[in-house]
């Protein structure tokens with residue numbers, strides 16, 4: 175197992191601090207339309223360093239901060255913490271468990287942490303550089319995007335193969 | 340009811356002459372993946388005069404002619420006949436029932452008929468000009484295209500509204 | 505003309521809001537001219553707010569919410585200019601069972617006045633139809649239209 | 663380097679063909695370099711032939727056939743370079759029940775060696791998973807993670 179748990183607070187529809195425990199093998203994530211399942215996929219991409227707002231279904235990065243409901247005020251910060259198991263030594267860090275956290279304030283400030291130590295975004299992204307995680311390796315298949323695997327231009331498909339090489 | 344029946348022969352996967360009788364109200368068309376349901380949608384668009392091969396999921400118009408299987412040879416002509424009820428006087432023809440037929444030969448020749456009378460493609464298309472049938476009026480919603488209703492550019496959406504005006 | 509367009513636009517806009525509320529059980533939806541100064545060329549923006557949520561960019565809506573919103577717009581336009589028939593290919597694919605039910609009750613209502621042909625894999629949608637049309641491929645690669653015997657009590661309607 | 667790329671390409675190509683045959687119960691699938699003269703820059707074309715049919719442009723395949731073909735390529739690539747986890751959001755949406763079954767048996771097999779998280783509305787897919795994670799929105803617009811009690815005999819697992 176690689177993903178151990180995720181904690182979301184103020185990220186998109188997760189206004190309250192929420193935690194999901196992952197398991198090995200196949201986990202099915204279910205719930206009604208609009209309840210937040212794909213938002214969890216966005217949260218995982220985001221905490222791993224995703225900067226393309228379109229890829230998070232947002233126009234500006236600020237859009238990922240909980241923006242309120244009829245009964246609740248908007249929040250001022252979005253935070254996602256992902257805890258990863260490193261038994262296989264997949265990550266270039268000498269520890270069996272690693273947590274990565276990302277915060278975005280409505281002011282525009284951002285914070286990034288590896289094991290509670292503040293780091294730069296670049297360091298966070300480099301942590302996963304060689305692991306094969308990330309959109310180009312088919313490891314995250316977004317909703318509605320399965321057909322693009324085939325409709326991709328032959329040149330784009332090449333990039334995915336290069337990643338696998 | 341408007342569509343009374345459709346007969347396909349040599350159109351895409353319909354190697355044998357096949358006929359479907361339509362009904363009023365809501366009809367559900369079902370069958371396993373790849374059995375030919377969306378091909379029927381393509382056939383209806385085609386016999387009404389569709390010329391954009393991409394809109395028929397084809398590269399060249401010749402692609403709509405049955406191209407053979409492991410056990411069957413390709414055919415040399417595709418033919419679709421659509422029978423329409425005109426009780427409401429929707430069509431500018433003074434008859435209660437109208438049939439339109441389109442044929443495409445592998446040689447590239449085409450034939451078009453309104454009530455078994457040979458016509459030009461333009462006349463076939465003009466028959467439906469004012470009826471509101473056709474992709475821009477949301478009357479035919481292709482597989483996988485429902486999301487485009489929302490992701491369309493605001494200007495494209497305008498065309499649909501103009502059609503409805 | 506500008507007047508005819510605005511007339512149609514206002515009607516579709518009103519319908520869109522009420523269709524949306526029926527499909528979502530509340531909330532609101534709007535159509536807005538991107539450029540109100542230029543009625544004859546302006547694009548049309550869509551805003552949607554599911555019940556209890558805040559009005560926002562429709563890109564943030566979920567897959568199922570987007571499908572349902574598109575369905576609301578489809579029916580809204582249909583009310584203003586009903587086409588002689590309507591062909592829908594798997595538009596219920598992203599809907600959960602609850603929303604399929606809401607979609608199906610609206611489809612049934614519109615089906616009383618117009619001809620709808622819907623391609624679907626969803627059992628609820630199939631069960632709501634008044635006529636079933638079947639296609640099979642007994643011989644590989646060769647389609648065949650078949651009659652479907654209606655055994656609505658059978659566990660396998662596929 | 664050209665050699666490393668071709669090595670990887672050949673492996674994925676072999677896997678793609680065998681995954682495709684497993685998911686479709688036959689047929690064949692190929693990957694081809696658009697420009698075999700230029701290994702370092704060539705694009706990659708996909709050809710797929712469901713059992714009994716003829717090899718043709720993948721645009722002519724049905725929605726469900728395209729999904730299944732994409733799944734075959736996904737798993738084919740995965741066999742060559744397994745990522746530490748795999749996140750799949752509703753990739754079974756276009757599949758009929760029969761094909762969901764084939765997809766699910768392949769997913770279960772891969773799940774024995776890797777971590778897969780699949781978002782789905784399909785009951786068959788849900789039933790095949792070893793762990794269920796739930797999300798709800800009891801309060802409008804506010805997501806909440808919930809534990810799901812596994813009552814696999816209940817008619818309503820939604």
Ligand SMILES: Nc1ncnc2c1ncn2[C@@H]1O[C@H](COP(=O)(O)OP(=O)(O)OP(=O)(O)O)[C@@H](O)[C@H]1O
Pocket residue numbers: 185186187205206207208209210211212213214237238239240241242317554557564565566567568569598803
């Ligand atoms: N910044 C935000 N603040 C509050 N709510 C948000 C924010 N961003 C997105 N949402 C809400 O999240 C919901 C979408 O969630 P998500 O896409 O995860 O749904 P889903 O569970 O995947 O549903 P489906 O099954 O339809 O795909 C939308 O209703 C949207 O309003």
Ligand SMILES: Nc1ncnc2c1ncn2[C@@H]1O[C@H](COP(=O)(O)OP(=O)(O)OP(=O)(O)O)[C@@H](O)[C@H]1O
Pocket residue numbers: 350351352370371372373374375376377378379402403404405406407482645712715716722723724725726727756
């Ligand atoms: N010219 C042709 N000759 C023979 N077969 C063809 C031709 N064009 C398309 N086909 C076949 O038609 C099949 C696709 O049919 P169609 O798209 O109607 O499926 P469908 O019933 O809509 O399935 P799904 O439920 O997956 O959407 C493909 O398998 C394709 O090989």
Ligand SMILES: [Mg+2]
Pocket residue numbers: 211212213317566567568
């Ligand atoms: Mg989703």
Ligand SMILES: [Mg+2]
Pocket residue numbers: 376377378482593724725726
């Ligand atoms: Mg189809």
